[in-house]
Amino acid sequence: MTRKQRRMIMIGGAGAVLFAAVGLILFALQDQIVFFNSPSDVVEKGVKPGQRIRLGGLVKEETVVRGEGTEVSFVVTDGGADVKVAYTGILPDLFREGQGVVTEGTLSSDGTFAADTVLAKHDETYMPKEVADALKEQGHWQGEEGEVKAN
Known part of the structure; x- marks a missing residue:
């Protein structure tokens, strides 16, 4: 050799x-x-129930419903589609309607997203890149360059 x-x-x-x-x-x-998805992605891609994903968007106005104890439900939207989220636990201090949120969990067979983690934006200028990109595509986000503003 x-x-x-x-x-x-x-x-x-x-x-x-x-x-x-x-x-x-x-x-x-x-x-x-875990892959990131916007509500429109969840609807368009047909995410399978039980598949673990990250869901991000804006908390839709007047959709936060508090149940017994630490149970809460709300709707995440990107302007194109809405996904109902159910969460049991303590929400971040900055969590509120109309603000950006990223949740992690699984989609149930009835279409409700069962979140086990909820993250809220931490200051006035921050939003996760994936969420901001999804909102820009839908025309609901304004960055520093004067793009369309989120409602």
């Missing part, structure tokens, strides 16, 4: 080991990877 052949076998072996390692990592993380 020549020196060139040995080198090619070593490179091929290292590539195979690297490929296997990446495959194992992705397989191990497949339950941990």
Whole structure:
């Protein structure tokens, strides 16, 4: 075997080991990877019940309903579609109607989003990039460059 052949076998072996390692990592993380969706994405893509996603948009005005204890329901909108969210837990201090929110959880078979995490924007200028992009597409967001303003 020549020196060139040995080198090619070593490179091929290292590539195979690297490929296997990446495959194992992705397989191990497949339950941990959560994709962001706007309410329009949820409706258009037909997200399957039980699939874990992040849902972001604006809390629709006059939709926050507080139940017993820490139960709360509200509607997240991006101007194109609405998704009802049910959450049990303590909401962030900055959570309110008309503000940006990102929730994480699963879609139930009746179309209600069962959230286990709710995140609210933390100051007057911040909104997660994915939420801002989705709202810009719907024409409901104004950034610093004077784009259309969110209601």
